[in-house]
Amino acid sequence: MKTIAIIPARGNSKRLPNKNIKLLGDVPLLVHSIHYAKQQDFIDAIYVSTNDEDIKHVALNFGAKVIDRPNELSGDLEPTVTALKHVLESLDYDVENVVLLQPTNPLRPKNLLKEAFQLFNDTMSESLFTVTRNHQKFGTVENAVFKPFNYCTGQRSQDLEPLYFENGLLYITKVEHILNNQIITEKAYPLIINHPFASIDIDTQEDFEYAEFLLKKDSR
Template structure:
């Protein structure tokens, strides 16, 4: 039986820090459209594409692009609403048997062309419950305690090339079994960290400066 994978793009309207950020323009394309186009380019993996929104402009945009829209209730659209609540609402609303959910966030609009194909292959081959994209970091991190800097992941004087890398969740892509989401979980106990070190992984738009950086990455680094 064919596996049923759906993409969900949670794109609520309104944002206090960066107003209407999911409708902002990056290289003549709305942020939400970047994620929609990425999903449409992976139709061999994705059966259906859903945009979850409480915003009429985002809804019209999605419908014009030929994808499905789930009207998100206001109680799931506030500043403190969780992503998993939006994903669960989509699954409950469509009431179809779904195997895997691919989460694409509009604020992470730049993804390598083959990212989903490579990530999904690893997800399936490893029989994982979930997958998230991560990037390595060799920044020298520490805490400030009583006005003293206390190194966290290195020793004072240590060369950065000798440090063991840490990894951060970059938000580009998530894959989860639908059963997890029904239990209010996105990442399962058998979770695959899929490493992406392309400059696009540093793009996470929450300010105007982030948007300018995204434009720089788009113009200067091949997204392949």
């Protein structure tokens, strides 16, 4: 059985230039995901998919393998699954499972991936992804009128019907589904995790500064 980790890290970030190699703590952003994958004894290889020479250099220096991603698969609107498929189609050996680690979610609980992979195998899932409970009151605004969506006016937050969001911390998927353009399958296992790290998804400078704050707090 072959299980690989794939870290998709394209260049040309618009809102936060060079974010994937911007230093978070002592190492570039994407290296947090490389280090995390290296801690797992069930991961046979770690690949970074990128179209950027600087990102490629950093990934190689920190022990990951690199798959050069074509520019036509690196646009803003290109789905992540195409990068994963390109990596798989570039390999000369068979793979059974793919662990997707997004570099923009750099901080993860230490044992999360190990526990998730065990659950993935125990439940014989097609795929697994992490979700977090939402505790906010949402609504729509129509004709300058706010209409509650997930609650009734006056309802307490603790009494809301449980809703969850995809937090992006990690994904595990059988290869055949990725080759069929799916990362989260219809029968995907939603692993619930409630942790401050689940709120980090770096896209702006403010997101980055929040990640720095949590990293420093976690290292105390």
